Amino acid sequence: MPRISPYGTWTSPISAADVAAAGGGAQWLDVVDGEAWWAEARPAEGGRLALVRADGTEMLPAPWNARNRVHEYGGRPWLVIGRSLYFTHWDDQRVYVRDLDSGDVSPVTPEPGVRQGVRYGDLRRGTSGEVWAVRETSTGPRRTDIRRDLVAFAHSEIRSLAASHHFLTAPQLSPDGRHAAWLGWDHPAMPWDETELCVAEVRLDGSFGPHRVLAGGAGVSVCQLEWESPSALLALADPEGWWNLHRITLDGTSTALAPAGKELGGALWKIGSxxxxxxxxxxxxxxxxxxxxxxxxxxxxxxxxxxxxxxxxxxxxxxxxxxxxxxxxxxxxxxxxxxxxxxxxxxxxxxxxxVPPAAYLPVPQERVFPGPDGERIHAYLYPPANADFAGPDGELPPYVVHVHGGPTGRNYPTLDMDFAYFTSRGIGVVAVNYGGSTGYGRAYRERLREEWGVVDVRDCVVVARALVAEGLADPARLAIRGGSAGGFTSAAAMTMDRTFGAGTVKYPILDLAGWTGEGGETHDFESRYLDGLIGPMPRARERYVERSPLTHAHALAGPVLFLQGLDDQICPPDQADRFVKSLRGKGIPYAYLTFDGEQHGFRKAATMITALEAELSFYGQVFGFDTPGVPKLELQR
Known part of the structure; x- marks a missing residue:
């Protein structure tokens, strides 16, 4: 028989260390000579990105770290040509080559004058054994002082190929070697707003002729292209509001191969997806x-x-x-x-x-909640789950609303050890795909246009209140959590609504005007993102102020926990620092944990463990239940 114990106090076999160990995983997979290779994140090694082969061989051993900072989210970091493995290395952002026979590693691109001042990403096979890539060059002291071009390199010689747009994906060579194709876009568009599919002739000397646009632009997003033949490309584009697969010939004729209201593409956060x-x-x-x-x-x-x-x-x-x-x-x-x-x-x-036994894991339930204007709000429910425990009669569990980042991102109904850490202790989690999320077509994505801080907050509130109305969640013990854009929504909900009694805010955006190219507190890729999410400056300046959680810090609905990486270039610590400073001496309980060496999103096992245990202790103190086995988080006022 299960033991009766208050929700939140259940003991669990899932430790924070287990969650951290699961926080790595594979990425950037490809097949080389009939065998799968992939990059693999290693939290126990400080988040290093190793490169491994299906037979277990580590193709890029320590200290090499196959990450890059192109667009700050990174691009395809490795490529094999013959017996040469080309890769980008995190520490200096240069491209190196490893001889797969001897194991020798040597640099291919020159050392920049400023550490990480020149970055490369989305490595592709070019002509005559060359590697093609996107090069990103820092041109000044501001985070937005960036220039990009398409380059070719081999044997330490590097040459520029084109610079059609401010943002680019690497060129891909046609099967006959006569053309190259790539994607490009300019501010203020994000790649899921509109991109252009460009094609240029490859001349006999390897240089590119003038490019022309075959597809995309004017409210159409192309997120992936592949050559099908010397005269045709395949591309995922959304001229009808859904990313569908199209064949596009060199004369610009486009044909949808199976037109449907299905999202076959996604948001191009990382070039080379x-x-x-x-x-x-x-x-x-x-x-x-x-x-x-x-x-x-x-x-x-x-x-x-x-x-x-x-x-x-x-x-x-x-x-x-x-x-x-x-x-x-x-x-x-x-x-x-x-x-x-x-x-x-x-x-x-x-x-x-x-993975832990199924008896300790929640089964995600796909839910759709009606919004106030008849819209459908998508979410996945993860109820408390632990075979050893049950809650007392008449007690409802606390629930945490999880807000994904992006905000052009989404949640999926999968095993999430982060969620299981809470659900196995008697704390429910609901992951909301609020308006603005991908996977439901452009119209759903654009519900958030100029409505960030309104639609996302409202959708999360609607879901939380619906769980209360259904008798699933304790109305006095609702929390909200999220990182990056999810940190913004969590902070906005805590400062502009009274539904949630606690909030966990990770590496957040808190001052919208500061988080622009003009404000100087974010990087180039997203420096005009808010033109679409809030509105263009200066017309929407008052809206930037009104929707900023920092403006309403004095009106917090309850305690907050801030978690911040000190090396974050996307959401630097400046904003969290200012928010926390404004709370000191105001009597509002809060905690602020910072982590040296962490960028945007935590990659080190020690950081993951500390952050997760702190979050559990935080909820226990705020909602009045014991949290056995974790250090007590010190709250300040």
Missing amino acids: RWFTPLGEGRYAVLDSGRLAVLDEHARTVTGVAPELTEWAAALAPYGDGVAGIASGPDRESAVVRVDFASGEVTPVVTSAE
Whole structure:
């Protein structure tokens, strides 16, 4: 029989160290000579990004760290040509090459005059053994002083190819070597707003001729392209409001291969992401709102495959008679898998990490909640789950609303050890895909246009109150949590609404006017993001002030916990510092933990452990339940 104990006090086999160990995982997968390779985050090694092969061989051992800062979120960091492994190294952002026979490593690009002052990303195969990439050069002291161009390099010689737009993806070479294609966009557009698909002739000397635009622009986003033949490209574009797969010929003719209200692409946060890959004979592996499917252009259908895997990373690669990718599900963590389309069989490429027994894991429930204006608000519910415990009769559990980042991001119904840490202790979690989230088409995404701080907060409040109305959540013990843009929404909810009694705010945006190119407190990629989310300056200046949590710090609805990396270039600590300073001596309970060496999002195991245990202790103190086994977080006033 389960032991009766107040919600939040349950003991759990899932420790913060277990969550940290699960915080790595595979990314940037590709297939080399018939074998899957991928980059692998290592929290126990300070977040280093290693490169491994399916047979277990580490292809890029310590101290090499295959990350880059292009657009600050990074781009494709590795490429194999013959017996040469090219990769970007985090410490100095240079490109290096490793001889796969000797193991020797040597630099390819020159050392910049300023540390990390020149960055490279989205490595691609060019002509005559060259590597093509995006180069990002810091030109001044401000975070927005950035210039980008497309470059080619080989044997320490580097040359510029083109600079069509302020933001770029690396060029891809046509099968006959005569053309190159890439994506470009300019401020104030974000890549999910509009991009242009550019094509240029590759001259005999390897230089590019003038580019022309084949697709995109004017409210159309292209998020991925691949050459199909010397005269045609395949591209994910959304001229009808959904990222569908199109064939685009060099004369500009575009044909949707299976038009449908399905989101087969995604937000291009990291250049080099891959949501589709050709399979041959008019069939393509695609991701339908993150789930694997096969598109058949002859039947004009999109058919789901392996439904037990509910999230696939945008890193599909052809593999035998199917694809390899990185996938997770409600009962399994993210792992590298292979799917054979002939048999439908799913095979792990490597054994996934051991997960706790199912009795301690929540089963995500897909929910849709009605909004005040008839809109549909999507969310995933993770109820408390622990076979050893039950709550007392008449007691409702505390619930935490989880707000994803972006805000052009989304949640998926998968096993999340971060959530399980709380649910196995009797604290429910609901992950809200508020208006602005991807996966539901452009119209849903653009619900947030000039409404950030309104629609997102309202949707989270609607979901929380609905759980109370259904008798699932304790109205006196509701919290909200999020990082980055989710940190903004959490702070906005805590300062401009009275629904939540506690908030955890991680590496947040708190002063909207400061988080612009004009304000100087963010990086170039997102420095005009708020033109669409809040409104263009100077017309919307008052709106920037009114919606900033920093403006309303005095009106906090309850205690707050701030968690911040000190090396964050996307949401630097300046804003959290100012917010916390404004709280001192005001009688409002708060805690502020900072972490040296952490960037945007925590990568070190020690940081993850400290942050998660602090959050649990924080909720226990605010909502009045014991949290055995974790250090007590000191709250200040």
